[in-house]
Amino acid sequence: MANWIINNGLTAFILVVWMGINTFLFVWFYFFYDLGEQFFYTRHLLGSALAWARAPAAVLNFNCLLILLPVCRNLLSLLRGSFVCCGRTMRKQLDHNLSFHKLVAYMIALMTAVHMIAHLLNVEWYNNSRRGVYDKLSLALSNLEDTGNTTYLNPIRTISVDAQQTPTYLVFTTIAGLTGVVITLALILIITSSMEVIRRSYFEVFWYTHHLFIIFFAGLVFHGAGRIVRNQQNLKEHNFTFCKDRSDDWGRIPECPVPQFAGGFPQTWMWVIGPMILYLCERLLRFVRYMQTVRYRKIVMRPSKVLELQLVKNGFKMEVGQYVFLNCPAISQLEWHPFTMTSAPEEDFFSIHIRSAGDWTDKLISIMQELPEGAQGPKMGVDGPFGTASEDVFDYEVSMLVGAGIGVTPFASILKSIWYKFKDSNPKLRTRKIYFYWLCRETHAFEWFADLLQGLEKEMEERGMVDFLTYKLFLTGWDQSHANHAWVHFDEDTDVVTGLKQKTQYGRPAWDKEFEQVRKENPTSVVGTFLCGPAALAKVLEKKCAKYSDVDPRKTKFYFNKENF
């Protein structure tokens, strides 16, 4: 429980605050329209559907303000940088930006549905009032003309259109109606193309359709310009309690002048203009970053169709475990793809390892393969770095690092950085011993990482520091041919799969054994455990950390860090 609070407490708090604000807005505006005296006559025509339409509108204003903010990744980076004082938990919230964006989108969809249904009812009842289906007061109110000294209440002004088509006619001849239909349609198209299935398989469809948000926001800003929801202006002169039953006498007796109506000032633009400007700045910044020169230091084709790019960019500073977005106009003008960096901050370049995983990556790899020796690659735009740095890794005396599958990539950066800091006796590094566990189904596409480990292995041997790094490789996807191969070569010095001194083990790790070993070898240390891998594994490791930690402060303690690389 305590662990949950530490890991998720701040997120839960933020969500509670967000829902609280939504609920408050809904309830406040509901009662504003349901009890407000200036809306008495409007309510007479519409009933509670007026409040049911206006309350979600307020929630929509708030959420449309919020939705643009989590996708301003450069703005978030700026915030992250200035929060250095406020602790990592705060900064890590910024890593959940996309989840928040989706949550706000769901709220917008829900409120749009409520808003739309309420307005469908409103339009129908305006129509009925206009045609005298309801009581005398309703007809009288609806008959108020928009002339010199009277103002209208009922937005349906003509009755010459066929009764069944009047609502449709109203919607398509008013600003509110037209913009409403257009932006709802845009919203629906955005949502259907953002479903996980479409997003993961056809990113382009998702990305290009998502730009309908421009139409959405444009329509949203003008949606209230028609001032179609009207309230009474002359409450003091015209007391509705007295005058509501005397509609025949309006304008004829001094107590009841003709009621005057006007629409409310459109407010949505006040909510969304700020984020719209911020987002515009964000896109401009991405463009500026894209124009900055990026030089290729080295281009290497690794086995299993993995491309390593070493790039240099002026003023680029990174931390361990961060990622960048790459854009290659030769392949696609508008696509930006994220890649975790595999170099250490101590190096004067940054590197990424790109695996063949789709259209864009395949094209990039084929372009690089056709390049002549030593030539510069195609123009590349780099945006970033993004992500919360994983500096905690350096704070523990003993570190257990667990990388599963593709999750091993940030550890390339971390291991290299630890090694550089160790060589330079960097005081920031408190780590004296590292246990690295690499789990993968197959080593296909990770040979480059094995090379990295080999390099580290050699350097450590040269310095007589063989104990610094203990690594274990677990091949979880073995089959009979693997077993045969290993069995035949069992007496060789290096491992058949990776070429490393450390032998590959097959199947999943027996965590109890591993934790026992770490505890035995480090009887008095504080051990930090870091995972980049599936959530199921996170649960297992969390339990083991709790199990093997000793209450006695002089003995070994394990701390599990739930990392989100």
Place this chain on the structure above:
Amino acid sequence: MGKIEWAMWANEQALASGLIYLTGGIVGVAGQFRGWEYAAFAVAAGAFVCLLEYPRSKRSKGTGVERTGQYCFTVCVKAFGPLTRNYYVRAFLHAALCVPGGFMLATVLGCVCLGIASLIYLVAAIRGEHWEPILPRKEVPKPAGSINKPPQNPPPRPPPETRRKRVEDLEGAAYDNAIDVTADE
């Protein structure tokens, strides 16, 4: 956008449209709007579209993800054979179903959304896509009991003459084992 299967997006759009059509229809009927008959039609059409579109098609490349509990719907939809397999039929069906929605405000949005879904299905049909049911895979038989079946023949041994212990010539009786039999190094 080379490898996209338009039918996947058309399917999401059509399912959403079905729901919107259905909702608009319910509002129209429940509120007793003018033209509620069109709304009643929309309820039926919307429900029908939802049922038709719920089972996802198998993808021609890569693995498809089933929707929860879609198997019984898959079976029903599969039963109509070429009518549901062909996307031209679906495109025209959706186009036809959406038209009555245009006559009443509550169902207009459903009408337009379904119309868009119909267009995307038309694109999918022109590109030659078709609907394939996702059926549960049969159990893949294990490779002929390599581990489970015990060996039928004894291991290869030299002929009995050389095997018999010749006490008078122990040195000559020794032979090299094919496989190293030492237990550990």
